[in-house]
Amino acid sequence: EAQVTQNPRYLITVTGKKLTVTCSQNMNHEYMSWYRQDPGLGLRQIYYSMNVEVTDKGDVPEGYKVSRKEKRNFPLILESPSPNQTSLYFCASRVVGGEKLFFGSGTQLSVL
Amino acid sequence: QKEVEQDPGPLSVPEGAIVSLNCTYSNSAFQYFMWYRQYSRKGPELLMYTYSSGNKEDGRFTAQVDKSSKYISLFIRDSQPSDSATYLCAMSARNYGQNFVFGPGTRLSVLP
Numbered sequence: 001e002a003q004v005t006q007n008p009r010y011l012i013t014v015t016g017k018k019l020t021v022t023c024s025q026n027m028n029h030e031y032m033s034w035y036r037q038d039p040g041l042g043l044r045q046i047y048y049s050m051n052v053e054v055t056d057k058g059d060v061p062e063g064y065k066v067s068r069k070e071k072r073n074f075p076l077i078l079e080s081p082s083p084n085q086t087s088l089y090f091c092a093s094r095v096v097g098g099e100k101l102f103f104g105s106g107t108q109l110s111v112l
Numbered sequence: 113q114k115e116v117e118q119d120p121g122p123l124s125v126p127e128g129a130i131v132s133l134n135c136t137y138s139n140s141a142f143q144y145f146m147w148y149r150q151y152s153r154k155g156p157e158l159l160m161y162t163y164s165s166g167n168k169e170d171g172r173f174t175a176q177v178d179k180s181s182k183y184i185s186l187f188i189r190d191s192q193p194s195d196s197a198t199y200l201c202a203m204s205a206r207n208y209g210q211n212f213v214f215g216p217g218t219r220l221s222v223l224p
Contacts (some may be wrong), residue, residue, distance in 0.1 A: 004155075033211070040120060040201065042216030043156070058211065090155050099146060099204075101212065103155030 006104035023091030118215035135201035
């Protein structure tokens, strides 16, 4: 089954404790992206990647890191989480030039 | 002014009603227009997409684009309780090569 898998689904952490949210897709998509979703603000792009070893900032990249060492994986790293990073995070993938974004099920992050 | 605006709702309608969901945008470079549907605690899924101006119909759903007014709509005929979800509009310029910009979403409840 074609899917984007994110882990974990729920994460509660404390300020400053480094964390990684994993994302994996099995559709051989070149393009992968991370979004955060906040009430009233909708989906905002954090980082995206057009292919292996190619990453670029989205609209809200501050406080986040990503890497794309393999085509299928695109982890999101928060080196020193802060409470304003409490949000619902989605990983997504698509073919470059395609209109359909495939989303993961989301990771609800709470930073205390 | 936000790049894409959408009435957040919530919008409540009785089963069988015709629903109209709308987005306005400011960037005249947008050529590709999409509607994503997001059920509670799930990732968004592509519902419809259109290129440039005009209408597109798929079953009970019709997407309409008016580029001169920078206004897009999604109509749902004979609405069902299973249509209860958040509807996100999304837009892109130039052959989907650029990143999508999402509206904040409209929450719809269809009451049985």
